[in-house]
Amino acid sequence: MAVNRELIVGAALGILDEFGLADMSMRRIGDALGVQAATIYWHIPNKQALLAGVSDAILADVPVPVTDQPLAAGLDAWARSLRSVLLGHRDAAEVVAATLAVGLGERVPDEGCVAALRRAGWDEVRARQAARAALHFVLGHVTQEQTRRNLVDFGVLKSPIDVLDDEGFTVGLDIVVRGIAGWSPQA
Amino acid sequence: MAVNRELIVGAALGILDEFGLADMSMRRIGDALGVQAATIYWHIPNKQALLAGVSDAILADVPVPVTDQPLAAGLDAWARSLRSVLLGHRDAAEVVAATLAVGLGERVPDEGCVAALRRAGWDEVRARQAARAALHFVLGHVTQEQTRRNLVDFGVLKSPIDVLDDEGFTVGLDIVVRGIAGWSPQA
DNA sequence: ACCTGAACACCGTTCAAGT
DNA sequence: ACCTGAACACCGTTCAAGT
Numbered sequence: 142m143a144v145n146r147e148l149i150v151g152a153a154l155g156i157l158d159e160f161g162l163a164d165m166s167m168r169r170i171g172d173a174l175g176v177q178a179a180t181i182y183w184h185i186p187n188k189q190a191l192l193a194g195v196s197d198a199i200l201a202d203v204p205v206p207v208t209d210q211p212l213a214a215g216l217d218a219w220a221r222s223l224r225s226v227l228l229g230h231r232d233a234a235e236v237v238a239a240t241l242a243v244g245l246g247e248r249v250p251d252e253g254c255v256a257a258l259r260r261a262g263w264d265e266v267r268a269r270q271a272a273r274a275a276l277h278f279v280l281g282h283v284t285q286e287q288t289r290r291n292l293v294d295f296g297v298l299k300s301p302i303d304v305l306d307d308e309g310f311t312v313g314l315d316i317v318v319r320g321i322a323g324w325s326p327q328a
Numbered sequence: 329m330a331v332n333r334e335l336i337v338g339a340a341l342g343i344l345d346e347f348g349l350a351d352m353s354m355r356r357i358g359d360a361l362g363v364q365a366a367t368i369y370w371h372i373p374n375k376q377a378l379l380a381g382v383s384d385a386i387l388a389d390v391p392v393p394v395t396d397q398p399l400a401a402g403l404d405a406w407a408r409s410l411r412s413v414l415l416g417h418r419d420a421a422e423v424v425a426a427t428l429a430v431g432l433g434e435r436v437p438d439e440g441c442v443a444a445l446r447r448a449g450w451d452e453v454r455a456r457q458a459a460r461a462a463l464h465f466v467l468g469h470v471t472q473e474q475t476r477r478n479l480v481d482f483g484v485l486k487s488p489i490d491v492l493d494d495e496g497f498t499v500g501l502d503i504v505v506r507g508i509a510g511w512s513p514q515a
Numbered sequence: 516a517c518c519t520g521a522a523c524a525c526c527g528t529t530c531a532a533g534t
Numbered sequence: 535a536c537c538t539g540a541a542c543a544c545c546g547t548t549c550a551a552g553t
Contacts, residue, residue, distance in 0.1 A: 144518090179520085273469075281464025320506045364538055371536090
């Protein structure tokens with residue numbers, strides 16, 4: 142059926158968007174492509190690698206940050222665009238977090254953040270540590286948003302007001318950004 | 329076999345500590361108690377509720393924070409004691425995060441943090457938002473630590489230096505604490 | 516080179532039936 | 535009231551065999 146890695150990742154992302162991570166099984170992906178689940182293993186070694194491919198596909202839409210920008214504004218823009226990309230795909234925060242945790246995936250979601258910090262004079266190690274802290278906040282917050290969104294779709298929870306999520310994200314992000322920007326470059 | 333909720337949660341926690349979350353299946357828990365998996369459903373409605381019980385059991389060991397302490401010191405102490413409790417049980421950060429996300433569990437891991445902020449004059453809403461940001465950092469960081477620890481045990485990864493995790497945690501926590509403490513109570 | 520069929524060793528959950 | 539046996543509808547993964 143002329144199936145390849147790209148088509149498989151695309152089908153997986155389609156199922157993720159429409160039905161969520163719980164429904165993204167090898168059998169369901171095979172069905173979507175008119176192929177057996179076992180066929181996928183000819184093109185991709187295992188499910189974790191497939192998940193990493195989906196994570197990369199999602200993160201491809203994160204825009205490259207503007208270079209000539211004060212640090213605080215750069216961090217804010219990076220975090221907001223990451224969040225908005227994640228909110229564009231169901232359970233995306235969980236997929237990205239899982240891939241990040243096991244160290245797979247070509248794209249590391251905080252490299253734009255690391256770059257902004259390096260340009261502001263931070264050394265490599267400190268920049269990675271600070272960026273990771275910011276990333277943990279973004280992934281944690283969006284995971285919370287998307288999990289609750291799933292519970293609402295499932296009917297076990299009343300629909301919350303999205304504005305509250307936006308406000309909570311703004312407050313948390315402000316804390317993280319001020320915490321970072323208030324640091325001397327090599328404290 | 330005189331099985332009850334408390335014994336089941338205890339057996340589940342024991343399997344978590346010894347073999348990890350992936351091995352904590354209803355059948356394995358039943359085996360550990362000399363009972364069928366189906367028996368568990370007489371005492372506990374489903375696996376999510378069982379996970380919530382395990383999460384509560386873990387969080388029971390988080391000490392109540394000292395009341396007469398400056399805000400920054402209080403936040404620091406809270407975050408460090410939460411991390412150290414989580415590191416005491418394999419995959420604990422994942423268990424707590426999953427329970428928190430679906431809104432189950434009696435104990436909310438950031439209530440001590442909320443209390444410290446309220447004593448410092450923060451209003452309820454802002455205190456919850458700031459505490460949640462701090463919690464996302466702690467859970468994200470410890471999840472990363474424990475996932476990598478599992479990969480090392482599995483032999484797919486070389487043993488990292490634990491000191492690096494400690495340092496990364498300190499840097500990230502410092503950012504979050506400074507970000508919070510540098511805020512006016514009702515900005 | 517690529518795909519199928521069929522299996523292996525599991526899951527969470529339900530439910531009639533036993534004691 | 536509490537537990538068992540057996541099933542249902544799934545999983546990820548492997549592998550001989552087909553084309």
